[in-house]
Each structure stands twice: as C-alpha cells, then as structure tokens.
Amino acid sequence: MNPIPALRFVVRVALQNIVRNRGIAFASLLTVTLTLLGAGAAVAVVSALDGVLHQEETQASVLKVFMADHVSYASILNLQYNLSSEPSVLKASFENKDQAAKQAASGLGLGNALKILQQTGGGNPLPASINLHLRNIGAVSAINNQVSTSPLLYPGPHPTDYNKDVIPRLERYIFAAQLGGAIMVAVVGAVALVIITISVRTAAFVRRQEIEIMKLVGATDWFVRWPFLIEGVIVGVLSALLASAVLVGIGLLFGSGGNLALGIGLRFAGLVVLGLIAGGAVLGSFGSFVGIRRSLAT
Amino acid sequence: MSISTSPAPPRTVTQATGNGPPVRHDPPIIVFENVSKTYGNGAPAVQDVSFTVRPRDFVFVVGASGAGKSTIIRLLIREETASKGHVIVEGQDLARLRHRHLPRLRRKMGIVFQDFKLLPNLTVAQNVAFAIQVTDPGRSHLKEKVGEALYIVGLEDKLNNFPTELSGGEQQRVAIARALIHRPRIFLADEPTGNLDPDAGWGIVQLLLQINHRGATVVMATHNREVVDLSRRRVLAMEGGQLIRDEQEGQYLKEGEAIL
Numbered sequence: 001m002n003p004i005p006a007l008r009f010v011v012r013v014a015l016q017n018i019v020r021n022r023g024i025a026f027a028s029l030l031t032v033t034l035t036l037l038g039a040g041a042a043v044a045v046v047s048a049l050d051g052v053l054h055q056e057e058t059q060a061s062v063l064k065v066f067m068a069d070h071v072s073y074a075s076i077l078n079l080q081y082n083l084s085s086e087p088s089v090l091k092a093s094f095e096n097k098d099q100a101a102k103q104a105a106s107g108l109g110l111g112n113a114l115k116i117l118q119q120t121g122g123g124n125p126l127p128a129s130i131n132l133h134l135r136n137i138g139a140v141s142a143i144n145n146q147v148s149t150s151p152l153l154y155p156g157p158h159p160t161d162y163n164k165d166v167i168p169r170l171e172r173y174i175f176a177a178q179l180g181g182a183i184m185v186a187v188v189g190a191v192a193l194v195i196i197t198i199s200v201r202t203a204a205f206v207r208r209q210e211i212e213i214m215k216l217v218g219a220t221d222w223f224v225r226w227p228f229l230i231e232g233v234i235v236g237v238l239s240a241l242l243a244s245a246v247l248v249g250i251g252l253l254f255g256s257g258g259n260l261a262l263g264i265g266l267r268f269a270g271l272v273v274l275g276l277i278a279g280g281a282v283l284g285s286f287g288s289f290v291g292i293r294r295s296l297a298t
Numbered sequence: 299m300s301i302s303t304s305p306a307p308p309r310t311v312t313q314a315t316g317n318g319p320p321v322r323h324d325p326p327i328i329v330f331e332n333v334s335k336t337y338g339n340g341a342p343a344v345q346d347v348s349f350t351v352r353p354r355d356f357v358f359v360v361g362a363s364g365a366g367k368s369t370i371i372r373l374l375i376r377e378e379t380a381s382k383g384h385v386i387v388e389g390q391d392l393a394r395l396r397h398r399h400l401p402r403l404r405r406k407m408g409i410v411f412q413d414f415k416l417l418p419n420l421t422v423a424q425n426v427a428f429a430i431q432v433t434d435p436g437r438s439h440l441k442e443k444v445g446e447a448l449y450i451v452g453l454e455d456k457l458n459n460f461p462t463e464l465s466g467g468e469q470q471r472v473a474i475a476r477a478l479i480h481r482p483r484i485f486l487a488d489e490p491t492g493n494l495d496p497d498a499g500w501g502i503v504q505l506l507l508q509i510n511h512r513g514a515t516v517v518m519a520t521h522n523r524e525v526v527d528l529s530r531r532r533v534l535a536m537e538g539g540q541l542i543r544d545e546q547e548g549q550y551l552k553e554g555e556a557i558l
C-alpha cells in the first residue's frame with residue numbers, strides 16, 4: 001500500500017469527521033479540555049503541596065543531640081565529625097549553651113525567666129547540643145537509637161529531641177495528597193475516555209454506510225480504523241493545548257519572579273504541558289479504538 | 299505433514315459424456331457442503347444445503363421471502379459463518395479463513411444489493427473510485443480504471459452526476475461498476491432488480507449476463523420470475539431454508555411447486 005495517498009485519505013476523512021460532526025466534536029473537545037484542565041490543575045496542586053510538605057519535612061527532620069555539661073569541646077567536635085559523616089546526615093552543627101539560651105529566649109516567653117536565673121547565679125540550665133539536619137524523616141529514629149546511649153549525652157529521660165508526632169502526620173499528609181491527586185487524575189481520565197469514545201462512536205454511526213461499503217469492497221480493519229484514531233488524536237491534542245494555555249495563563253497571572261503561581265517552575269510547567277499533550281493523544285486514540293470496535297465486529 | 303511421492307492429481311478433470319466430445323470440468327469455484335445456518339436460537343435459515351458452482355457458471359438462487367437466499371450470499375462473503383457444514387470458495391474453507399484475511403476474499407468478489415449502497419455525497423466516478431481508494435490507495439491509472447468500469451455499465455457520460463440525479467437502474471449500474479473495479483472472479487447479487495421496474499431490472503440482468511460472459515462466475519438471488527424464466531440459466535430453488543431443486547436451464551417454478 002502506498003503510504004502517501006493512504007495518509008491523505010485518512011487525514012481527510014478525520015478532518016471531515018470533525019467538521020461534519022462539529023457539534024459532538026466541539027462538545028468532546030470542550031469536555032476533554034475540562035478534564036485535562038482538572039488533571040493539569042491536580043498535578044500542579046499536588047506538586048506545589050509536595051514542595052511545601054518537603055520543606056516541612058526537612059524542618060521536621062532536625063534532631064537535637066543534647067550534650068552533658070562536663071563534656072570537653074574536643075569530644076563534642078569528635079562526635080560532631082562522626083555524625084556528619086553519616087550518609088543520612090545532611091549537616092551537623094554545634095549549638096553552645098549561650099546560643100541555646102538566646103534561641104529559647106527569642107522563640108518562647110522564657111527570656112525573662114532565663115535572665116533572672118543567670119542574674120541570681122543560677123547559671124544557664126539549657127544544655128549545648130549538636131543539631132543534625134537529616135536527609136529524610138525516616139532516618140531520624142535510626143540516628144536517635146545510635147546516639148542515645150553515648151556517655152557524652154545529657155543525662156536524663158530526654159537525651160535527644162525531635163518532634164515524634166509531626167513525622168507520621170506529615171507522611172500521612174503527603175500520602176493523602178498524592179492519593180487524592182492520583183484518584184482525581186484517574187477519574188477525569190476515565191470521563192475523558194468515555195466522552196471521546198461516545199464522540200467517535202457517533203462519527204462511526206454517521207459513517208456507517210461508508211464503513212459497510214469499505215468492508216464489502218475489502219478494506220482492512222486498520223484502514224477503516226485509522227481516520228477515527230486520527231480524529232481522536234486531533235481532538236485529544238487540541239484539548240491538551242487549550243487546557244495548557246488556560247493553565248499557563250492562570251499560572252502567569254498569579255505568578256511572580258520567574259515562577260508561575262504556587263511557586264511552580266517553568267521547566268516543570270513545560271513538562272506538565274508535554275504530559276497533557278501526550279495524555280490527550282493517548283486518551284484520544286484509545287477512546288477511538290474502543291469507539292470504533294463495534295463497527296468492525298462483523 | 300506427509301511427503302507425497304506421487305504427483306498431485308490434476309486440477310482439471312476431463313469427463314466423457316454419453317454422446318459428443320468430452321466436456322472439460324474445472325474444479326468448482328464455490329462449494330456448499332451440507333451447510334446449515336441458524337441465527338441466534340431460531341429455526342435454521344439454511345438447512346443442510348449442498349451444491350457446487352463451477353467457474354463461469356451463472357446461477358439464480360430463487361425462493362419465497364425468508365427462504366434463505368440472502369443467507370447464502372452472506373455466507374459466501376463471510377458476513378456470516380456456517381453453523382454446520384462447509385462453505386468453500388476457490389478451495390478455501392471460509393470457516394477457517396482468519397479475520398485478517400477477509401479483505402483478500404472480499405477483493406476477489408464483486409457484490410451488489412437491492413439498495414445499491416452508493417454514497418450520496420460522492421459523484422458517480424468518486425463512488426466507483428472509492429473501492430480502490432480504500433483498498434489500494436495510490437494505485438496508478440485510477441481515472442482510466444474508473445472510466446473503463448463505467449463504460450462497461452454504459453454510464454461513461456454520467457461521471458460527475460450524484461446518485462440522486464440518476465434513475466434506480468442507473469444507480470444499480472454504478473454499484474455494479476464499483477463491484478467490477480477489482481476485476482472480481484466471483485460476482486454476487488442479492489435481489490439486484492428488487493427496487494427496479496421490469497425494464498430497468500431486465501437491463502441489469504443483461505449486464506450481469508455480460509459480466510458472466512466476460513469470465514466471472516455469477517450468483518444472483520432473486521424472486522423476479524420473469525427474469526429467471528427468460529434467462530434459461532441454472533436455478534437453485536430454496537424453500538424454508540432447504541434446497542429443493544438444482545436445475546440447469548431452469549425455470550422459476552416447476553410444475554407442482556407451490557407459488558413461491
């Protein structure tokens with residue numbers, strides 16, 4: 001079979017399908033655009049949320065290892081060095097007693113209490129600490145177990161400090177956000193698929209006489225199928241472009257400083273657009289494939 | 299698979315007849331072997347039908363409405379498959395024909411129906427060309443081939459008319475031209491005169507006889523009594539799904555048969 005006239009025929013029929021059935025084609029374009037918009041927005045929101053949560057996550061993964069007061073500076077440096085060479089440790093910094101006091105004073109309403117304690121010769125009750133920034137939340141308990149038995153540590157029930165509670169909570173948030181996004185994308189994808197299928201089935205119904213004749217004179221199934229697949233792909237890609245234009249437009253409107261809204265980078269936005277186009281093409285061709293199947297049954 | 303040591307039997311057998319020279323018999327082009335067809339769970343539409351058609355035969359399939367004529371045509375183009383028995387076309391058992399080889403079968407056949415099946419938004423020439431465009435796009439000399447087919451059916455001057463601008467007989471001629479474009483060895487017609495007045499119908503039958511004369515095997519399902527009786531060709535008579543008569547130079551009705 002000569003590909004060029006075949007291609008011409010296929011594209012011509014696909015375009016005719018769209019023009020002749022412009023009502024349903026427009027409806028499917030619109031609904032597929034809306035569903036892709038939903039999918040794109042969901043991806044953007046999940047990504048932005050993921051970014052925020054990731055930030056929270058790095059903050060939450062700070063582990064304070066409190067030092068006993070008698071420990072020499074050399075042993076502290078040695079421990080700090082050892083901890084900083086752990087693969088899960090991003091940064092290990094030393095915070096001495098004065099800094100601890102200052103930190104506490106700035107953060108909480110304890111300033112006055114501390115001042116009074118120091119002025120009355122009570123000294124500084126806050127211990128020095130090595131503050132560990134960990135690569136991820138999961139490493140916190142492992143490092144904690146590793147250091148908590150060291151004789152250098154502050155005696156008492158809490159030789160280390162991290163917010164045990166915030167970690168699983170954050171993990172649950174991230175999981176919920178991803179799951180919600182995935183479900184939303186799946187649902188809107190299914191809706192788009194059904195709409196394209198209906199639209200192609202309508203086009204095939206309008207052309208049923210033509211399909212009947214094609215089969216009678218010996219056209220192959222693929223030759224019957226191609227125009228409808230191309231029609232689906234055209235609708236899918238046009239919808240993706242429309243949805244992308246709307247999303248990027250909104251992003252630009254509310255964005256600032258080289259980023260789109262929600263702090264989304266241009267690179268990521270480009271990937272989302274490519275993803276929507278690919279998604280539209282896949283939805284379109286798959287929907288068409290299903291839509292035309294019944295017409296090819298006999 | 300066994301390896302044959304003797305040469306294959308000849309494809310053509312020569313048979314001596316009682317008087318006159320021996321008659322050459324080509325192997326059959328169509329074989330129905332105890333074919334039954336039941337749609338869904340109803341009564342059989344075709345029941346235990348056996349016949350053979352040789353190349354260049356012209357066969358009428360006659361019978362009352364519901365006798366099973368169209369079913370025989372649909373079995374031949376494998377729009378339906380036999381529930382029992384074998385339908386064999388050019389040596390190929392259609393039950394074993396894979397779906398993807400169906401186009402090859404259909405391209406060997408020309409098919410026309412009572413309702414012409416022309417595309418109303420295409421001209422006469424475009425309707426005929428359509429059969430090539432969707433099977434062999436890019437085939438060279440498309441215009442010449444379309445012109446030739448339309449010349450055979452006598453419509454070379456209606457190239458640019460639309461089907462609605464033609465009479466019924468002319469529309470059926472366009473359908474025949476489209477069916478001829480692949481130069482089919484088998485030509486099937488299901489009630490081709492059903493929508494036509496007697497004159498136009500007779501013209502179509504003349505055309506089919508001419509196509510047969512050019513070498514195609516023709517099977518025509520009809521309940522047009524006049525046409526059958528005038529043509530004096532082979533008749534397969536169906537009744538209630540059964541083949542009740544197979545007669546060379548037959549008549550539509552035989553003495554004693556009920557009015558079909």
Ligand SMILES: Nc1ncnc2c1ncn2[C@@H]1O[C@H](COP(=O)(O)OP(=O)(O)OP(=O)(O)O)[C@@H](O)[C@H]1O
Nearest residue numbers: 337338340343361362363364365366367368369370
């Ligand atoms: N698709 C189908 N589903 C169920 N039954 C069918 C179907 N097609 C035909 N039949 C039945 O099979 C029988 C034979 O039908 P067929 O169309 O072969 O008859 P016919 O001889 O062509 O009749 P007509 O002269 O009216 O065209 C009829 O009883 C018919 O009702």
Ligand SMILES: [Mg+2]
Nearest residue numbers: 367368369489
């Ligand atoms: Mg019939």
